[in-house]
Amino acid sequence: MSTVAFKNQLYTLEPRESVLQCLLRHEVDYPNSCQAGICQSCLIKAKDGVVNSSWQEGLPETLKAQGYFLACLAKPEEPLQVTTPESAECEVSAQIINVKPLNYNVMQVTLRVDHLEHWVPGQYLSLINPDDTIRSYSIANIPMQEGFIELHVKIYPGGSMGQWLVNKATKHTEVKLRGPFGRCFYYNPEQLAFNMLLAGTGTGLAPLVAIIKSALSQNHQGTITLVHGGLSDEDIYYKEELEMLSMLFQSFVYDPCVLQSQGRYPEACIEKRALMHLNYPQETRVYVCGPKETTDKLKKQIFLAGVPSQAILSDVFL
Amino acid sequence: MPESLFERLGGQDAVNAAVDVFYRKMLMDERVSYFFDDIDMEQQILKQKGFLTMVFGGPNQYSGKSMREGHAHLVKRGLNDAHVDIVIEYLGATLTELGAAMEDIEHVAAVANSVRDDVLGRA
Numbered sequence: 001m002s003t004v005a006f007k008n009q010l011y012t013l014e015p016r017e018s019v020l021q022c023l024l025r026h027e028v029d030y031p032n033s034c035q036a037g038i039c040q041s042c043l044i045k046a047k048d049g050v051v052n053s054s055w056q057e058g059l060p061e062t063l064k065a066q067g068y069f070l071a072c073l074a075k076p077e078e079p080l081q082v083t084t085p086e087s088a089e090c091e092v093s094a095q096i097i098n099v100k101p102l103n104y105n106v107m108q109v110t111l112r113v114d115h116l117e118h119w120v121p122g123q124y125l126s127l128i129n130p131d132d133t134i135r136s137y138s139i140a141n142i143p144m145q146e147g148f149i150e151l152h153v154k155i156y157p158g159g160s161m162g163q164w165l166v167n168k169a170t171k172h173t174e175v176k177l178r179g180p181f182g183r184c185f186y187y188n189p190e191q192l193a194f195n196m197l198l199a200g201t202g203t204g205l206a207p208l209v210a211i212i213k214s215a216l217s218q219n220h221q222g223t224i225t226l227v228h229g230g231l232s233d234e235d236i237y238y239k240e241e242l243e244m245l246s247m248l249f250q251s252f253v254y255d256p257c258v259l260q261s262q263g264r265y266p267e268a269c270i271e272k273r274a275l276m277h278l279n280y281p282q283e284t285r286v287y288v289c290g291p292k293e294t295t296d297k298l299k300k301q302i303f304l305a306g307v308p309s310q311a312i313l314s315d316v317f318l
Numbered sequence: 319m320p321e322s323l324f325e326r327l328g329g330q331d332a333v334n335a336a337v338d339v340f341y342r343k344m345l346m347d348e349r350v351s352y353f354f355d356d357i358d359m360e361q362q363i364l365k366q367k368g369f370l371t372m373v374f375g376g377p378n379q380y381s382g383k384s385m386r387e388g389h390a391h392l393v394k395r396g397l398n399d400a401h402v403d404i405v406i407e408y409l410g411a412t413l414t415e416l417g418a419a420m421e422d423i424e425h426v427a428a429v430a431n432s433v434r435d436d437v438l439g440r441a
Contacts, residue, residue: 036361036364292358296356296358296359299359299360300345303338303342303345304342304345304346308338309337309338309341309359309360309363310334312359314360
């Protein structure tokens with residue numbers, strides 16, 4: 001029988017019980033949400049004992065190396081001593097290179113940071129400013145190739161991070177980053193050929209751009225179609241860059257749409273527009289990003305159209 | 319001969335295939351689809367994998383308690399025997415599509431039926 005030591009208390013695990021289940025059963029209020037190894041809320045650190053790599057699925061290498069794992073996945077066979085995450089170990093320093101508007105409510109933020117290879121295009125990170133405001137943003141480029149991290153930040157009138165970026169942040173301002181997290185990225189080590197359909201609204205575009213750039217840079221075999229949706233014409237940003245990409249790469253199709261157009265883009269809701277491009281649902285991988293209302297609808301329609309659930313990847317903006 | 323239907327059907331791969339077939343049927347039937355309106359699909363599919371693994375007799379984490387707690391909010395929204403019947407019907411249809419034998423389908427229906435009272439929050 002195995003045990004977990006946490007905050008000077010020793011808990012005995014029942015057979016097949018996870019560390020999280022054990023703590024909760026003993027009324028320890030440990031953070032958790034999905035209990036399935038995805039949300040990473042139950043991140044915990046081993047101080048002593050054997051950590052099985054299967055408990056670390058989806059964690060950044062840096063955290064794995066420091067003994068971090070997910071309490072909901074861990075079923076230790078030997079005594080384990082654990083502690084809550086230490087912020088200094090989960091965070092790295094970065095400097096702002098530039099903040100520049102992409103449209104009326106989206107800012108492009110570029111960051112200088114060491115070890116660019118850790119920052120996977122399309123995954124998301126937590127940005128922590130000097131006021132200790134924390135917000136999550138997706139990586140919108142290939143940091144390793146471009147030498148910096150690019151984020152797309154939506155500016156809300158009362159939003160603390162957005163207002164700080166617009167009004168206070170300057171070049172060289174120091175910030176902290178945590179991450180990267182999430183499973184919405186291009187991963188195709190066997191170089192399989194398949195079609196890709198990417199759909200998102202607003203700054204949901206950011207991870208999709210990163211995924212497209214990754215796929216193109218790895219010479220992806222198959223069509224890559226991007227549908228970017230907005231409420232009105234002003235919501236569509238990054239148009240020139242994407243049109244340029246579609247001219248350079250024949251396999252890439254860019255198709256923006258808005259709900260109410262003043263004439264610049266076709267009028268359509270994003271689910272319908274995305275489905276128009278779904279010609280071989282069984283052989284297509286779909287990437288969906290954006291606010292929950294949009295991604296829920298998109299995922300459902302795409303799933304019902306015949307795309308296997310495992311071929312639908314998404315990170316929801318919460 | 320492998321003892322559980324879970325193994326005979328092909329283990330985890332079979333569950334992964336079955337969950338898509340089963341969940342599509344549920345989402346396309348308006349008698350039950352509204353229960354899934356405000357639910358994250360990925361989370362839901364994970365839960366349904368757990369459920370299918372259980373009714374197929376595979377290794378699972380499901381208990382009567384988790385079935386009860388997991389459905390309490392739906393019972394408040396009107397979840398009743400008729401909905402459970404629909405679930406069992408679609409389980410059967412899913413297994414038929416995957417080529418399971420009638421005997422196995424009946425067994426799965428019986429396992430699903432055995433948690434009916436837990437799901438509906440009855441004593």
